[in-house]
Amino acid sequence: MDHAVKAEGxxxxxxxxxxxxxxxxxxxxxxxxxxxxxNGAGKTTAIRMFCGxxxxxxxxxxxxGLSLSRSAEAIKxxxxxMSQRFSLYDDLTIEENIEFSGGIHGMPRAEIRRVGAxxxxxxxxxxxxxxxxxxxxxxxxxxxxxxxxxxxRPRILFLDEPTGGVDPxxxxxxxxxIYETAAEGTTVFVTTHYxxxxxxxxxxxxxVRGRITALGSPAQLKxxxxxxxxxxxxxxxxxxxxxxxxxxxxxxxAGGASANGAMGPGANGGKEPNPGGARGEEA
Amino acid sequence: MKRLLAIAxxxxxHILRDPRSLLVALVMPAAMVVLYGYGIDTELRDLPLGILDxxxxxxxxxxxxxxxxxxxxxxxxxxxxxxxxxPAFRRERFRAxxxxxxGYGEAELGSSGARVSRAxxxxxxxxxxxxxxxxxxAQVQLxxxxxxxxxxxxxxxxxxxxxxxxxxxxxxxxxxxxxxRVRILFNPELESAHFIVPGLVAVxxxxxxxxxxxxxxxxxxxxxxxxxxxxxxxxPAQLVLGKVAPYLLIAIADAILVLAVGRIVFxxxxxxxxxxxxxxxxxxLMVALGLGLLISTVARSQRVxxxxxxxxxxLPTIILSGFVFPFASMPWPLQALGRVIPATYYLPxxxxxMLTGRAWYPLEGAVLAGMAVLLLALSIRRFGTRLEA
Numbered sequence: 001m002d003h004a005v006k007a008e009g010x011x012x013x014x015x016x017x018x019x020x021x022x023x024x025x026x027x028x029x030x031x032x033x034x035x036x037x038x039n040g041a042g043k044t045t046a047i048r049m050f051c052g053x054x055x056x057x058x059x060x061x062x063x064x065g066l067s068l069s070r071s072a073e074a075i076k077x078x079x080x081x082m083s084q085r086f087s088l089y090d091d092l093t094i095e096e097n098i099e100f101s102g103g104i105h106g107m108p109r110a111e112i113r114r115v116g117a118x119x120x121x122x123x124x125x126x127x128x129x130x131x132x133x134x135x136x137x138x139x140x141x142x143x144x145x146x147x148x149x150x151x152x153r154p155r156i157l158f159l160d161e162p163t164g165g166v167d168p169x170x171x172x173x174x175x176x177x178i179y180e181t182a183a184e185g186t187t188v189f190v191t192t193h194y195x196x197x198x199x200x201x202x203x204x205x206x207x208v209r210g211r212i213t214a215l216g217s218p219a220q221l222k223x224x225x226x227x228x229x230x231x232x233x234x235x236x237x238x239x240x241x242x243x244x245x246x247x248x249x250x251x252x253x254a255g256g257a258s259a260n261g262a263m264g265p266g267a268n269g270g271k272e273p274n275p276g277g278a279r280g281e282e283a
Numbered sequence: 284m285k286r287l288l289a290i291a292x293x294x295x296x297h298i299l300r301d302p303r304s305l306l307v308a309l310v311m312p313a314a315m316v317v318l319y320g321y322g323i324d325t326e327l328r329d330l331p332l333g334i335l336d337x338x339x340x341x342x343x344x345x346x347x348x349x350x351x352x353x354x355x356x357x358x359x360x361x362x363x364x365x366x367x368x369x370p371a372f373r374r375e376r377f378r379a380x381x382x383x384x385x386g387y388g389e390a391e392l393g394s395s396g397a398r399v400s401r402a403x404x405x406x407x408x409x410x411x412x413x414x415x416x417x418x419x420x421a422q423v424q425l426x427x428x429x430x431x432x433x434x435x436x437x438x439x440x441x442x443x444x445x446x447x448x449x450x451x452x453x454x455x456x457x458x459x460x461x462x463x464r465v466r467i468l469f470n471p472e473l474e475s476a477h478f479i480v481p482g483l484v485a486v487x488x489x490x491x492x493x494x495x496x497x498x499x500x501x502x503x504x505x506x507x508x509x510x511x512x513x514x515x516x517x518x519p520a521q522l523v524l525g526k527v528a529p530y531l532l533i534a535i536a537d538a539i540l541v542l543a544v545g546r547i548v549f550x551x552x553x554x555x556x557x558x559x560x561x562x563x564x565x566x567x568l569m570v571a572l573g574l575g576l577l578i579s580t581v582a583r584s585q586r587v588x589x590x591x592x593x594x595x596x597x598l599p600t601i602i603l604s605g606f607v608f609p610f611a612s613m614p615w616p617l618q619a620l621g622r623v624i625p626a627t628y629y630l631p632x633x634x635x636x637m638l639t640g641r642a643w644y645p646l647e648g649a650v651l652a653g654m655a656v657l658l659l660a661l662s663i664r665r666f667g668t669r670l671e672a
Contacts, residue, residue: 051514076516087511103289104515
């Protein structure tokens with residue numbers, strides 16, 4: 001069976017800076033895969049390559065068995081993407097946002113209406129359908145964005161730090177929705193730096209300086225690193241540059257990588273500065 | 284097509300949800316017509332003219348009467364001595380002074396009884412240089428305030444015209460007076476509004492169109508929604524066309540509005556076919572859209588896009604295309620620059636259609652079509668479906 005996401009030697013450089021360095025990865029269909037890493041470790045760059053937003057400098061990846069370099073447009077039919085900036089239009093109503101998400105995926109109107117109604121019902125937003133999105137609380141917006149990204153039933157859903165800036169309850173509700181989506185057969189590939197969220201994932205990888213230095217289920221990683229929680233696991237892996245973790249050979253002894261407290265819940269508002277300045281305006 | 288419609292519908296909602304911006308986009312052009320129509324008025328009325336009559340003969344008084352009969356000249360008083368002229372100018376009592384030298388009457392009588400031709404105030408007369416030879420002692424002298432050079436030039440030609448009508452060149456005795464009656468076709472009153480309003484359509488269309496499209500696209504880059512859209516199977520052409528279609532409608536509405544104001548307020552005629560005007564204007568709009576899109580592929584923020592769009596469209600279109608300053612009178616480097624500006628080709632078309640009724644512009648049309656294809660192809664190519672530029 002094809003992997004949902006597979007990468008071999010996937011590399012992306014911005015000038016002299018290597019944001020993603022020879023990434024190897026395989027995610028099975030139906031998995032909830034946590035893609036962890038400190039700020040600037042290269043998570044967003046990697047996810048953008050998977051979604052066809054950035055061209056790899058080297059290496060290859062396959063999404064749902066399709067080659068990224070040869071079938072970029074076919075891949076776009078099969079994926080859903082939600083960025084850290086939960087891309088809804090603030091000046092459109094909830095209903096209009098749903099309609100647009102379905103429309104650009106080429107869904108028939110009747111289906112958009114049906115799926116959209118189910119989504120608003122699921123979120124408890126039936127009576128707010130005509131409200132402008134900017135008036136809706138952040139937690140709802142994020143779940144709505146997830147729903148919109150998954151409206152066309154993608155085979156793989158890429159979520160890039162979807163839960164920045166909301167309280168634990170809202171995050172919990174968001175994850176309920178992820179589980180429901182995954183239960184329908186969608187592979188979920190999610191980046192986060194909330195370590196409690198890492199516990200919800202089937203498997204996680206931890207990225208340090210553009211490379212994956214640990215990979216396994218949360219239980220496995222705890223056992224291998226001796227950490228009691230994912231937070232401890234993360235600290236050990238990141239500080240040891242992967243060596244102490246010993247799960248995967250590290251490229252170099254990246255001691256003291258910049259993990260200073262950024263993975264605590266709420267720290268830094270869930271925003272990750274762009275590696276290599278792919279979008280200069282965030283600076 | 285479905286995707287294109289989804290994008291266009293969404294874009295239309297953005298526009299309708301922001302009625303203030305829409306109002307600006309529609310009211311600003313109409314206001315511009317009124318301002319420019321009245322402001323760029325190259326006609327002269329009530330020019331304060333001072334007169335120094337050193338001749339004091341019947342002939343000189345007759346000349347003065349006739350010059351003052353001209354509707355654009357106002358009698359601002361008499362001067363007694365030449366020494367008074369300069370102080371009077373400094374006090375801005377006059378914009379021009381006419382000096383009738385001693386001996387004017389004699390020269391006039393000596394000129395074999397040539398008739399004095401009457402000024403026809405309803406018709407502007409153009410003059411040959413021969414009417415005011417500088418050497419003759421008995422020649423009427425005109426002194427014009429040159430501080431405002433362009434007004435001075437207009438004043439000069441008006442006064443020459445008035446003189447040609449009122450007296451006659453006293454230089455060539457015996458020769459029949461040169462009385463070139465130039466009939467101005469198509470815009471007989473030389474109403475500047477008739478000239479300006481079609482030009483304004485050219486300025487407004489390219490400005491609004493380039494500005495709105497470039498802003499609409501950079502806004503999505505700024506908010507990050509572009510990223511989302513680019514991960515979907517939408518093709519660049521669908522995205523671009525869907526996004527610009529609603530702005531095309533606004534630009535068309537603006538053009539109609541400007542023409543309507545021109546017609547109602549300034550009585551700008553329409554002598555040609557509306558179909559031809561619509562066709563060529565559409566070509567021109569495509570050029571404007573291409574320009575706006577190209578700007579949006581370069582600019583990363585709305586502010587940059589707005590600045591670039593305004594600088595790239597408004598100033599060159601107003602200054603270099605022949606909108607205000609005649610293209611033919613520009614020095615060649617500016618003409619060369621002007622040749623890459625779309626309005627340089629659109630202006631003769633819209634002015635021609637509206638004022639002369641000519642319908643067929645193969646050269647200008649071909650250049651506009653070429654520009655449109657080039658710009659649209661380039662911007663859609665550059666747009667791509669990736670984030671990186």
